[in-house]
Amino acid sequence: QVQLVESGGGLVQTGGSLRLSCASSGRAIRTYAMGWFRQAPGKEREFVGAISWRGSSTNYADSVKGRFTISRVNTKNTVYLQMNSLKYEDTGVYYCAARNLGVTSSDSDLYDYWGQGTQVTVSS
Numbered sequence: 001q002v003q004l005v006e007s008g009g010g011l012v013q014t015g016g017s018l019r020l021s022c023a024s025s026g027r028a029i030r031t032y033a034m035g036w037f038r039q040a041p042g043k044e045r046e047f048v049g050a051i052s053w054r055g056s057s058t059n060y061a062d063s064v065k066g067r068f069t070i071s072r073v074n075t076k077n078t079v080y081l082q083m084n085s086l087k088y089e090d091t092g093v094y095y096c097a098a099r100n101l102g103v104t105s106s107d108s109d110l111y112d113y114w115g116q117g118t119q120v121t122v123s124s
Contacts, residue, residue: 001027002024002026002029002098002112002113003024003026003113004023004029004096004098004114005022005023006021006022006094006095006115006118007020007022007118008021009094009118010119010121012120013086013122013123014086014087014088014123015085017084017086018083018086018120019081019083020036020118021080022036022080022081023078024098028074031053031100031102032053032098032099032102033050033052033098033099033103033105034072034098035047035050035051035096035097035098035099035105036048036049036070036079036096037096038090038092038094038095038120039092039093039117040089045095047061047106047107048060048064048068048081048094049070050105051072051079051104053102054102055071055074057103058070058104059104059106061106064083067085067086068082068084069081070082081096083120086120088122089122090120090122091121093117093118093120095115095116096114097111097115098113
């Protein structure tokens with residue numbers, strides 16, 4: 001069983017940075033593709049980015065390209081989301097998710113395990 005726990009959220013000013021972490025406390029995630037999604041108040045959950053199981057491939061939503069970077073350290077069972085140049089519209093609950101098939105996807109339905117989320121608030 002994969003159990004994901006996100007951390008690193010908080011309150012930051014526009015233009016600031018945060019780094020989110022997602023760690024598995026259960027089964028190792030080294031063979032899983034990992035995705036980050038977010039949900040703003042009153043909106044549907046949306047894709048932020050994803051990384052393949054080896055870390056050799058990443059893809060991002062257009063809204064975060066050039067500002068967000070996903071990385072992973074498989075020996076630590078941890079995935080990171082570095083967020084720079086944060087904007088007010090980046091506010092939301094950020095979730096990490098694991099996909100058994102190690103290929104990235106922007107489709108949330110294709111992910112098998114989800115964390116509980118961490119709140120990111122960007123003040124304008």
